[in-house]
Amino acid sequence: MNQLTGALLSLPVALWGSAAWAAEPGKADAGLNITAIVMFFIFVVVTLGITYWAASRTKSTKDFYAAGGGITGFQNGLAIAGDYMSAASFLGISAMVFAKGYDGLIYSIGFLVGWPVILFLMAEQLRNLGRYTFADIVSFRLSQVPIRTLSAMGTLCTVILYLIAQMVGAGQLIKTLFGLPYEYAVIVVGVLMVLYVAFGGMIATTWVQIIKAVLLLTGASFIALVALNHTGFNLELFFKTAMESIKTSALADHKKVVADNKDIFAPGGLVSDPVSAISLGLALMFGTAGLPHILMRFFTVPNAKEARKSVFYATGFIGYFYILTFIIGFGAVMMVAPNPQYMDTAKGVLAGGNNMAAIHLAHATGGDLFLGFISAVAFATILAVVSGLTLAGASAVSHDLFANAICGGKVNEATEMKVSKISALVIGMIAIWLGIQFEKQNVAFMVGLAFAIAASANFPILFLSIHWKGLTTRGAMIGGSLGLITTVVMVVLSKTVWVDVLGNKAPLFPYKDPAIFSMTLAFVGCWIFSKLDFSEQAKIERARFDAQQVRCEVGIGINEASKH
């Protein structure tokens, strides 16, 4: 995913996209800006209306964190898809397929296969054991203060890193699409996400995510259908035309493919060595199962049955979406690459950067109006993801740190919600500030780091607390901290930060993705230090496993717990 965000973030800093459009004779420029801005404006008005309605319904902490637990499995499936399909996946993966062919599919598959595992081993347990954050589950039988502090650290690290990458990507994308200055774009995104979260809580966030998922799936389906229709739905001809079009393409990446005689329908140089391939596979698969904003969505449904249904629908939507991005990538090879209108021939990239492949294809398939629609959808996509992140971060501060770790659970709902809203505001301000600070920085590593932390710190303690009776507080603290610290250290010493960001000559850690090492360390750490824990506290914690399992399996007690 480093490459993904890299692709997203490599959008030119100048207003090159708009300039290129303006260079086109006639209406393209005006069409782009006005339709896109009008459609985006409609989206903002509708979502703010929903936020206003949601605010009137947000009376308790359960409403605020978990939409009152009243979301159905189907709705939650869509919202999960809306939370998970970021602009980086839509634009980044289709751009990667466009530029490199098959490699894009390797990422899509990695992003998807975590979902079945979440369903089989975690979804129902999350619903039955937790209330608002994944720390609820880990601290169910372990010691509250240390476990919640560690989980909140894991959550905040993941959220902030993911948020910075999204903000910088959003600023640059919006600048290119709408011609809005970078700072304004970041501020608009930041202000809107704080409004959704602070006033509408989980209810507003859920509906923003559902609307966005429907818009994105509809738009992407349309692009893919028109592209397939170009060759009369003949797949053989579709791929053949794409392959032919690469041979005459002015794109630098395509010229390289032709020069190196590479097969665009086979894995290329993206995954260089076996260790990196497996490590990346681990981070993609288990990172998903440790992302706090994703885990939080399971608390919005009323019971385990709806929780499992939501993963079924989400897997269907997300899988379908990734098949679409693959078609869109090759569709762009076929319909965008040969058209000089979309090319920045001097630089050998697409006008506005290769990440614009899906956007240009939208114009090629549906004209100015549809281009405006897809641009607005891209903006909506970013908003839905950052809102989920902000809410997850705010919950970690108010529910885990403030209400439980500091106040020992003795705090009234109104105060806890106030703290959560203030946290959302603070996180929003931090995100805007960091987003502006990092404008010219290479932040490509941040999403990768967020996934690696989720896989190496959040996932191991959550997974073991559910499935392994022997886990104790000491084991979880040491294992989880080891995972968190080694991930950060290894990424800082790897090429992505040590060389590309800090400008050193050679990396101190040879692999780009640390997950294979940091995840192993976390699991081994949890295991050894739990086994070596002979304290009285550890005995009590192991003895509580039966009660936890009963609740986990049968769901008895979840209603009482929700009322606290």
Place this chain on the structure above:
Amino acid sequence: MSNESVDSELVKRITANPKYQELVIRRSCFAWILSVVMLIIYYSFIVIVAFWPKSLGTKISPDSVISVGIPFGVFIILSAFLLTGIYVRRANSKYDALISDIKEELK
């Protein structure tokens, strides 16, 4: 603390119920089997990408441009969706029935 909401008497009664034991064993067996199936499908793909990337470029037929990697990739995506469907179907019928029996017997 939330775990006090399930009192120990109730826990003893439920864990002693043979239906509960059946539920725990059957559900976890099935969940682990499906997880292992998913892991095997995915990691066989990753291992091929890591060690024999060229093999995925083999054409599906001599006069086609489509490589076996494309249907294989789509197969993995579909298998992920199918596996979740299989689990949900089984859980909705068998496990939910067992759970409601267990709850019924507590009354």
